[in-house]
Amino acid sequence: MKIYILFIATICLFISCQETMEERCAREAKEYTKKNCPAKIYDNLVHDSIVFEKDTRSMCYYYTFTENVNINTKEKRDEIGRIFLDNLKNSTSLKTYKDAGLNFKYTYYSSNGKKDIVFQKTFTKQDYQSAK
Numbered sequence: 001m002k003i004y005i006l007f008i009a010t011i012c013l014f015i016s017c018q019e020t021m022e023e024r025c026a027r028e029a030k031e032y033t034k035k036n037c038p039a040k041i042y043d044n045l046v047h048d049s050i051v052f053e054k055d056t057r058s059m060c061y062y063y064t065f066t067e068n069v070n071i072n073t074k075e076k077r078d079e080i081g082r083i084f085l086d087n088l089k090n091s092t093s094l095k096t097y098k099d100a101g102l103n104f105k106y107t108y109y110s111s112n113g114k115k116d117i118v119f120q121k122t123f124t125k126q127d128y129q130s131a132k
Contacts, residue, residue: 021100025052025059044069048109058103058122059094066111071119081121088128101125 019027029050039047044067051060071077084106088094094104108119 022052022054022057025097025100025102026054028052029059043067053105056103056105057101058105059097060105060107062107062109064109064111064115065118068110069118077119077121080119084121085123085127088123098125098128104128 029052033049033051037047037049041047041063044065046064046066048062048064051062052058053060071080088098088104091098097104103122103124105122106120107117110116110118
């Protein structure tokens with residue numbers, strides 16, 4: 001009888017230790033940021049951090065341009081958005097997050113000292129699961 005109680009207690013312990021998808025996303029974003037950020041992506045671009053926003057279920061990627069960039073036209077912003085969406089659709093490293101239906105938010109700041117947002121785009125499950 002004692003062995004059954006011990007077995008049930010062990011199972012309950014393992015079940016209670018599992019984290020939710022939201023907890024996992026927040027933990028992984030924090031660990032990635034701590035380990036890898038800031039990271040220079042290109043000569044003029046730095047990856048600042050990844051943050052998980054629980055209320056919107058969004059993985060948020062933050063970048064800063066180290067030089068002035070000009071993406072003030074709708075055509076340029078649309079083109080950048082298409083590139084990000086294609087990369088998101090084809091990314092195997094984000095499969096777990098995509099399978100969970102998370103949103104992906106990309107925010108790019110200027111380097112003018114004010115941290116003005118130069119570009120921001122959020123992609124939903126409907127965006128990245130649509131036909132390629």
